[in-house]
């Protein structure tokens with residue numbers, strides 16, 4: 001496959017690339033949603049995707065764990081590698097890929113079962129049966145998700161009885177329980193209380209030594225606070241596909257962005 | 272669009288420009304007071320500095336509040352950050368003008384050699400050219416003009432050195448006391464221009480996002496009695 005020319009600087013300034021994306025185009029049927037996306041996402045770092053509504057952030061995120069495969073009529077061109085291996089290559093099991101590349105959504109979506117069972121769900125599916133082993137995995141995942149202290153005495157209660165912010169951290173624990181390499185977070189804090197936002201931001205900082213994190217956020221301050229690198233996407237004209245405009249160290253994006261369009265967006269001049 | 276925020280940024284910048292005008296007026300009056308021996312004018316400069324201090328302090332507060340509540344980024348952040356620095360430079364320039372005015376108090380009783388007056392007058396004129404250019408570069412974000420400031424500053428440093436040499440020719444005890452006040456004033460004038468050059472460097476960062484120190488081929492060699 002060929003790589004289309006790119007305008008944005010695409011090399012990660014951080015260490016090793018976890019995801020390498022080259023010349024990616026994406027279509028929903030006739031609708032061309034993304035074009036020419038080339039980017040290296042750094043391993044064990046937090047990368048923020050920002051841009052106006054409809055610029056394809058969620059679409060791109062779903063390309064990274066092949067969730068778009070589940071939407072009929074979609075088509076992808078270009079190449080995405082995870083640790084050097086093509087994730088759309090033959091012999092790749094999308095279910096296994098989605099375990100390695102977990103996803104958190106805007107609306108927390110715990111299963112209608114107990115807190116414990118929510119977190120144990122994945123490990124059980126992968127064949128962990130022993131009670132002590134499961135207990136250990138569940139506890140560790142809840143600790144990493146910054147929720148353990150709040151739920152350790154109510155593990156049998158329904159996940160849906162928790163507050164929204166706690167539910168979101170429960171979903172994070174559920175993903176972490178299957179030991180993912182990458183966490184994709186699509187506006188994970190848009191629907192939760194400030195205390196939980198703080199806890200999610202804290203856990204991201206703690207997790208990033210072992211997990212690569214990509215977060216989509218509409219909150220510029222959040223992007224500035226939590227991420228190491230920031231990618232700005234923009235659909236310049238209605239009906240045309242969105243592009244990656246600029247990708248750089250977060251501190252640089254928020255002090256001296258190179259592209260006028262990035263500057264206009266983050267300073268609130270449009271969007 | 273964040274209308275109120277945009278307007279506040281504009282207003283803060285306009286206030287710094289206004290403060291700049293006040294500073295130019297103060298340093299011009301201070302120089303005139305010195306060469307004319309006009310003590311009343313010197314007192315007016317000293318009084319004006321209270322106003323300047325109040326305004327620079329208020330501006331600092333206003334800038335901080337905007338940073339705290341509006342989370343400026345990118346060029347807005349660079350603007351506010353640079354304005355805060357420029358504000359401090361303005362405040363110091365005002366202090367230097369006051370120092371010159373105080374030298375007027377000490378020297379007005381006597382008249383020294385014509386050559387020294389001519390040198391101070393010439394230096395003052397050059398300093399005001401630098402200040403006017405600085406303010407214009409700042410108001411219009413004119414980088415080309417900002418880059419010229421360093422060059423315009425060079426002869427001022429030369430005049431200070433020449434002043435110093437002239438001074439060493441003086442013999443009489445009493446005249447030396449008078450002359451050392453004058454040479455300090457010359458030094459203050461030179462420092463005022465240095466601040467203007469520093470503001471030029473800030474402007475470059477404000478506009479481009481690149482930190483850049485202007486060429487220091489004629490920079491400070493000696494001690495700095497006031498900064």
Ligand SMILES: Nc1ncnc2c1ncn2[C@@H]1O[C@H](COP(=O)(O)OP(=O)(O)OP(=O)(O)O)[C@@H](O)[C@H]1O
Nearest residue numbers: 028031033051052053054055056057058059060071
């Ligand atoms: N399932 C779908 N079928 C067809 N078009 C879609 C589908 N999902 C998204 N799109 C379109 O693709 C474009 C990108 O949408 P996407 O949801 O990726 O944007 P986004 O940047 O995540 O926006 P937001 O910030 O509002 O979440 C939009 O024009 C959207 O209408």
Ligand SMILES: [Mg+2]
Nearest residue numbers: 057058059186
């Ligand atoms: Mg989205």
